[in-house]
Amino acid sequence: MRLILLGPPGCGKGTQAQRLTEKYGIVQLSTGDMLRAAVKAGTPIGQKAHDIMARGELVPDDVVVAIIAERIAQPDAKNGFILDGFPRTVPQAEALDRLLEEKGLGLDAAIELKVDEGILHHRIQKRASEMKARGETVRADDNPEALEKRVHAYRLQTAPLVSYYRNHGSLRTVDGMAPILDVSAAIDRVLEAPKGAKAKPGKAAVPARAKVVARKRTAPAGRRKPAKRAGKAKARATGKARAVRSARKRVVKKTRRKAINKARRRG
Numbered sequence: 329m330r331l332i333l334l335g336p337p338g339c340g341k342g343t344q345a346q347r348l349t350e351k352y353g354i355v356q357l358s359t360g361d362m363l364r365a366a367v368k369a370g371t372p373i374g375q376k377a378h379d380i381m382a383r384g385e386l387v388p389d390d391v392v393v394a395i396i397a398e399r400i401a402q403p404d405a406k407n408g409f410i411l412d413g414f415p416r417t418v419p420q421a422e423a424l425d426r427l428l429e430e431k432g433l434g435l436d437a438a439i440e441l442k443v444d445e446g447i448l449h450h451r452i453q454k455r456a457s458e459m460k461a462r463g464e465t466v467r468a469d470d471n472p473e474a475l476e477k478r479v480h481a482y483r484l485q486t487a488p489l490v491s492y493y494r495n496h497g498s499l500r501t502v503d504g505m506a507p508i509l510d511v512s513a514a515i516d517r518v519l520e521a522p523k524g525a526k527a528k529p530g531k532a533a534v535p536a537r538a539k540v541v542a543r544k545r546t547a548p549a550g551r552r553k554p555a556k557r558a559g560k561a562k563a564r565a566t567g568k569a570r571a572v573r574s575a576r577k578r579v580v581k582k583t584r585r586k587a588i589n590k591a592r593r594r595g
């Protein structure tokens with residue numbers, strides 16, 4: 329299983345990736361974690377990434393692509409992996425396509441965790457206080473100013489990947505606003521759905537009731553009747569098409585019968 333988790337900072341990528349590693353016995357490849365480890369170890373990559381990450385900007389594509397290329401070549405990634413936070417730009421996605429193609433591998437799904445931006449500050453704040461309570465060092469980018477920039481970078485550089493994977497046919501969208509366990513269940517559903525029954529591009533895997541409510545809210549009352557009429561018109565059009573098809577069949581049969589009779593007459 330090879331998956332991508334896609335979504336803005338704090339949408340729950342790390343939370344869901346951890347559960348998926350247990351469920352499928354595959355590794356979580358988080359570029360954020362790898363970069364933070366490099367910063368902590370003071371490696372040349374870490375030194376390069378330190379300030380960029382603290383500002384909430386993206387580390388250059390060539391740096392992260394090299395990290396991922398090296399990481400997916402490791403033996404523990406052979407069974408599959410979950411990419412958490414990579415790719416984050418179209419050039420990174422294209423580089424990943426090339427890497428997988430060279431290895432003769434494919435992607436099972438790019439799962440988008442769809443959330444309202446308003447919730448992100450709350451989630452990041454919550455994570456920062458939880459880390460503080462555990463006596464851990466709070467992430468340098470988990471503050472309101474850096475988060476603002478991270479969200480901006482997401483909108484500008486990462487959000488286009490939703491269309492990218494939709495066009496590739498691998499996008500699965502899940503409602504990331506739901507409680508953690510419900511998000512997990514929705515991911516399971518989109519992954520376990522038979523291959524032919526792919527979720528419609530861009531459609532969130534939300535409960536059926538929510539869909540009905542959403543439809544009621546979005547459909548203006550005045551439009552409901554014409555929609556019905558449109559249905560009748562469509563039925564009439566279908567009936568006409570059927571009549572034309574039968575007429576055509578009759579002509580073909582008649583022509584064939586004439587040809588047979590002619591051949592018989594000739595002997």
Ligand code: AP5
Nearest residue numbers: 337338339340341342343359360381385387413451455508
């Ligand atoms: P990275 O570490 O990837 O951070 P991020 O994308 O900003 O995402 P987060 O880790 O903040 O959030 P998450 O979506 O994992 O949410 P989580 O599960 O923790 O990247 C950091 C930086 O590294 C980047 O800004 C960039 O500089 C650099 N970088 C990394 N990759 C790069 C790349 N490919 N290219 C260039 N630069 C790169 O959840 C957050 C909180 O919400 C938790 O407290 C959790 O318990 C809670 N929560 C989760 N789900 C729910 C839910 N459904 N309901 C309620 N609470 C929830």
